[in-house]
Amino acid sequence: MASRIISKRGNNKGRHVSIQSLPTDLLAEVVATVASQSFLDLHNVKISCKDFLQATNHNYNYVLQKVSLDNFPLIQWFPNEKALTFLRRCEESENIEILFREGLREYFNYPNGNIGGLERLQIAAQRGHKEAMYVYGMLLLSSENHESRKQGIEHMRSLRMSKCIMSSRKKVQHLTKFLWKNNGMLVRNQIPLCKFKETCKGWRVKKGRWLLLDDEDDDIQLCEDCRWDHELEFFYQLFNIR
Numbered sequence: 001m002a003s004r005i006i007s008k009r010g011n012n013k014g015r016h017v018s019i020q021s022l023p024t025d026l027l028a029e030v031v032a033t034v035a036s037q038s039f040l041d042l043h044n045v046k047i048s049c050k051d052f053l054q055a056t057n058h059n060y061n062y063v064l065q066k067v068s069l070d071n072f073p074l075i076q077w078f079p080n081e082k083a084l085t086f087l088r089r090c091e092e093s094e095n096i097e098i099l100f101r102e103g104l105r106e107y108f109n110y111p112n113g114n115i116g117g118l119e120r121l122q123i124a125a126q127r128g129h130k131e132a133m134y135v136y137g138m139l140l141l142s143s144e145n146h147e148s149r150k151q152g153i154e155h156m157r158s159l160r161m162s163k164c165i166m167s168s169r170k171k172v173q174h175l176t177k178f179l180w181k182n183n184g185m186l187v188r189n190q191i192p193l194c195k196f197k198e199t200c201k202g203w204r205v206k207k208g209r210w211l212l213l214d215d216e217d218d219d220i221q222l223c224e225d226c227r228w229d230h231e232l233e234f235f236y237q238l239f240n241i242r
Ligand SMILES: [Zn+2]
Pocket: 194, 195, 196, 197, 200, 201, 202, 203, 223, 224, 225, 226
């Protein structure tokens, strides 16, 4: 890859900007953003250009803090030393995905879940991890405690505003395939969030017509409580809760 980029701002002919002229911090930020999408892309960007490689090496902890672990299974059934070393380094760098995964495994551990897992999920959610926000938000929504449910709505609302409900749900759905179900930590809350469930013409009418397939289909004009009642149904199904 040529170590230069083209800037067209204010000039239709284009202006070459060399990558070497950019500060290392900026390059590291680019690498960290790429890494947050995919571990394989991190590998590719490192071998594509020596400036990116150097920026990665100089800011390795920061990059590991952000790197996506989508290519690594939730549970290392057949761990190899290389993968374990990498994951250990990610953990030492306070990788947010590791925190989320630990929280998930702990909370839904079988046969006895650990409430400490909820704390890890909360920290990961507060640090902006989307799937952690989804799981933590849904766990709060399923709580019997009124205040917790209100907090759950706040978490889910911010995720909804960034149009990340469906993508987060899909990733969580994938991860739950590797978890044992019914350890008693998640229990169905029989009281719907929408107090007018029987008469509310919002979400109940809409969901009968079509399934929500992506975040663009999500209509924020409709009753918000019904929206989360609908999401809770899906969440319970993920964990075989009837
Ligand atoms: Zn409603």
